Amino acid sequence: MKKKLPVRIWRWTIITVVGTYLIVPLYSMYDFSTKPFGFQDKGRTFRAWKIIPGQPDLIAAISRSLITAAIVMALILFLIVPTAIWVHLKLPALRRPFELLCLLPLAIPAIVIVVGIAPLYRWISIHLTESPITLSGVYSMLILPYTYRSLSAALDAVDIHTLAEAARTLGADTRRVIFGIIMPTIKTGIVNGSFIAIALVLGEYTISNILNYKTFQVVIAQIGRTNGNVAVAVSLASILFVLVLLLLIPTKKRRSAVLDVDLV
Amino acid sequence: MTQLQYKGTGSANGRTGSRYWRGKSAYLGVVPFLLVSGIFLLYPTWNVASGAFQDKHGKFSTSVLKEVFNSKVARHAFANSLEISAKTAIAGAILGGLFAWALVNGKPGGYFYRVAVALSSVLAQFGGVMLTFAFLATFGFNGLVANIALKVAPHSFLADSSWLYGKFGISVLYTFFQIPLMVLVFLPTLENLKPQWREASDALGGKAHEYWVRIGIPILTPSFAGAALLLFVNSFSAYATAATLINLSDFLTPLEIATALTSETGGANPAEAKSLSFFMVVVVIIAMTFYALLRKRVSRWEQRR
Numbered sequence: 001m002k003k004k005l006p007v008r009i010w011r012w013t014i015i016t017v018v019g020t021y022l023i024v025p026l027y028s029m030y031d032f033s034t035k036p037f038g039f040q041d042k043g044r045t046f047r048a049w050k051i052i053p054g055q056p057d058l059i060a061a062i063s064r065s066l067i068t069a070a071i072v073m074a075l076i077l078f079l080i081v082p083t084a085i086w087v088h089l090k091l092p093a094l095r096r097p098f099e100l101l102c103l104l105p106l107a108i109p110a111i112v113i114v115v116g117i118a119p120l121y122r123w124i125s126i127h128l129t130e131s132p133i134t135l136s137g138v139y140s141m142l143i144l145p146y147t148y149r150s151l152s153a154a155l156d157a158v159d160i161h162t163l164a165e166a167a168r169t170l171g172a173d174t175r176r177v178i179f180g181i182i183m184p185t186i187k188t189g190i191v192n193g194s195f196i197a198i199a200l201v202l203g204e205y206t207i208s209n210i211l212n213y214k215t216f217q218v219v220i221a222q223i224g225r226t227n228g229n230v231a232v233a234v235s236l237a238s239i240l241f242v243l244v245l246l247l248l249i250p251t252k253k254r255r256s257a258v259l260d261v262d263l264v
Numbered sequence: 265m266t267q268l269q270y271k272g273t274g275s276a277n278g279r280t281g282s283r284y285w286r287g288k289s290a291y292l293g294v295v296p297f298l299l300v301s302g303i304f305l306l307y308p309t310w311n312v313a314s315g316a317f318q319d320k321h322g323k324f325s326t327s328v329l330k331e332v333f334n335s336k337v338a339r340h341a342f343a344n345s346l347e348i349s350a351k352t353a354i355a356g357a358i359l360g361g362l363f364a365w366a367l368v369n370g371k372p373g374g375y376f377y378r379v380a381v382a383l384s385s386v387l388a389q390f391g392g393v394m395l396t397f398a399f400l401a402t403f404g405f406n407g408l409v410a411n412i413a414l415k416v417a418p419h420s421f422l423a424d425s426s427w428l429y430g431k432f433g434i435s436v437l438y439t440f441f442q443i444p445l446m447v448l449v450f451l452p453t454l455e456n457l458k459p460q461w462r463e464a465s466d467a468l469g470g471k472a473h474e475y476w477v478r479i480g481i482p483i484l485t486p487s488f489a490g491a492a493l494l495l496f497v498n499s500f501s502a503y504a505t506a507a508t509l510i511n512l513s514d515f516l517t518p519l520e521i522a523t524a525l526t527s528e529t530g531g532a533n534p535a536e537a538k539s540l541s542f543f544m545v546v547v548v549i550i551a552m553t554f555y556a557l558l559r560k561r562v563s564r565w566e567q568r569r
Contacts, residue, residue, distance in 0.1 A: 025398035028408040032401035083297040090290040109501030111518040112541040116308025141305040205504035235394035246382040
């Protein structure tokens, strides 16, 4: 269907204006990160990009943040999702309170959660461990609203009661019903939730900075104070990394589209 | 932990006798989740809520709350926070809404559409350290746009990067992550607009602007307002961007809270942090209540659930 001319003009004006706003800062990051170190020098240098792997602090922080993300994902898979299914199946009376609990973090900004949780993490770092991996506990709560939304949409789309009954009639135990039958059918919702988890853990600054944990963002901020070019290069690299990751997620619609592009 | 999770399953399989127990033991299944959320979510919430109503010695009192409420510094920060959140929510909602409309009018599922949506999901999460770097690289000292402005128009405000560190600068930064968030929130709404409505309007002789004024905008208003409220909460809660950009500890309420909580010069005051947090939560809860009311109106036609 061919659009009318005024619609097309409007469309491209909007895309140009808003697109410029979004793209210019990203391009500036590239520009800044390839600036030569001396003021008088001309041209481009990729020195800042090349020395990224040689930053031990940074590599350690990235791996710590990735481990934290993995733990958050495990908590989603083995705690939050089974509980959501359990409540759906067995405890209809708890559905409303459970929903409220899951949406509670929406009403509490991260900065407020820090205020409340600071004593707990002080205790943890004195008595248990100082590892930033313990942050996965509070992170899994921060993403509850998003996990809950993608989950409840998925759970509503499938008649899990019938599925569960059919499975049980055929002799499956409850563990099998949840992990073998229901979870595969709501895979998309779970995958979406997990990607939000990665994005949140890699991008989190508020809690870790105030509690003095050296996560990915905190370390980037530190590097930025001494070596701007490298910090900007790392930031841009991580943005591009997540972007490519998102474009490569093989959902049904996307897979065919990716193929189309590849063939051309 | 997963072991505990399934303690309730035995009876659910019908192996335990009493029907009464069957119902009750199912509640054991939520115990692990309650434990974790109790430690990491309910405890901090309770800590802030109760702490706001205590004085420095832990006794019940509203003195700290009153003190914060009457403090000029706190009021100033709160006003700044509210103003910036409202402005960036409106700017982000309008620009993001228009951009979403432009996307819907293109080829849905096309290459441009996919890249734009993926980019939006990345940039919506983009607050904080990286956003600050991006804007310093653009408008900051020796930044791309700042350098161009120095050559082209040395007297414009762009040539001197100090504007970036004020209310206007923060608003420009916040709008940067508000736009993509709006695109993500508003895109489904626009995609659910029924083409039949447009066709019906056209068939009855309605012009394009008549369709928008009489049908499109009235239908979209509740979801648009709801999305704008989400954006408001989003920037009202934002801390990382402002914290990495400016060092003024009493410029915005989140910065003030962080200072009250961590101040290393002996000024740490958890009671004040809790009271400030309490006021923040009150604002967020009011906004979210309106959001929930608006969503109710929307779901009537949007066929979601």
